């Protein structure tokens with residue numbers, strides 16, 4: 001039974017030797033340059049320059065961006081592999097990289113040639129940074145509910161609004177911003193547009209940092225837009241296409257959130273296994289207790305199931321298949337909830353040490369919680385899954 005897919009052949013994962021060579025290179029970087037700095041990242045709540053430079057030297061900022069615009073031309077599978085490896089080291093590093101996709105995908109998919117050359121090329125090279133500003137105090141899941149306004153005046157727009165929880169806002173040079181160019185029409189989602197805004201333009205301010213539960217190193221900020229003059233040529237796509245641009249972006253980027261969760265789950269599992277081999281209780285290694293063995297087996301089951309779903313969704317996306325949308329929702333919701341569970345079990349296996357910050361275990365739970373919320377909460381993923389199933393059941397293609 002393959003419903004809602006067409007054929008058993010839809011369940012393929014396409015990985016090759018090049019992916020593995022790339023993975024090994026990233027693993028080496030993470031082991032040598034990233035992992036030794038996890039405490040610094042947690043304490044300073046920023047990504048150190050040595051890590052940023054290392055990522056730049058390896059060309060990691062451009063992995064998912066076409067070669068034509070200065071990137072490596074890798075697809076979703078390669079990006080997922082990269083994201084998992086980074087998150088296995090320091091999960092917030094995967095967010096640091098992920099905001100690149102959140103910023104670049106709407107421009108690459110809907111922008112014009114000039115916008116791609118001017119605003120994506122420096123991002124691919126790691127020379128500039130981007131951020132994606134959609135969420136507002138009154139609207140997150142409900143993208144159609146945004147209130148920011150863009151008023152057309154001759155050859156430019158005047159933007160006003162307040163965006164919250166914007167990852168990468170502090171370091172960003174450019175922002176992709178959604179705003180209403182007209183009131184909702186017959187449908188609530190009508191009348192939204194997307195713009196590229198340079199952060200140093202008058203009227204753009206980065207406000208408070210949100211002290212969220214996890215992802216220390218890349219926590220989001222408020223962004224305030226006050227009478228920001230944006231040239232009309234910085235409108236992405238057509239006026240009124242904004243809702244489609246934003247939700248299509250999340251269809252793609254949530255594969256990255258699933259991959260973050262796989263990296264978190266993998267790290268928390270590996271740490272638990274190693275600890276169980278070293279720690280002795282009641283005169284024998286922890287691993288000899290069947291209750292611990294079962295816990296480790298369950299943790300590992302969830303890691304591999306999450307990885308398979310994530311790489312499957314990424315493969316479908318790389319093949320240009322519309323079915324990747326339901327697959328990426330399945331992967332995002334499953335992998336992030338699995339990571340949360342695995343992180344919690346890893347703390348349990350470590351006992352009191354697991355609850356101590358110094359051990360570096362409890363951070364995985366804090367980071368995993370965030371992955372269940374952003375780029376479409378898991379409730380919203382479930383809505384996407386059910387709606388796709390219903391459409392298919394009523395005879396429409398997925």
Ligand SMILES: Cc1cc2nc3c(=O)[nH]c(=O)nc-3n(C[C@H](O)[C@H](O)[C@H](O)COP(=O)(O)OP(=O)(O)OC[C@H]3O[C@@H](n4cnc5c(N)ncnc54)[C@H](O)[C@@H]3O)c2cc1C
Pocket residue numbers: 099102132133134135138139140141142164165166167168212215219220370373374375376377378379380383
């Ligand atoms: C660390 C972090 C980083 C972020 N980075 C960015 C960023 O870079 N750019 C950006 O634009 N945004 C960003 N966000 C915002 C994030 O995408 C939103 O927080 C998320 O989409 C949820 O929106 P909300 O917070 O408004 O919650 P709400 O939409 O108010 O939802 C509240 C709760 O109700 C549930 N809910 C809502 N509607 C329904 C429904 N129809 N059916 C069932 N349940 C429902 C939700 O799942 C949630 O549990 C970030 C958030 C965090 C925490």
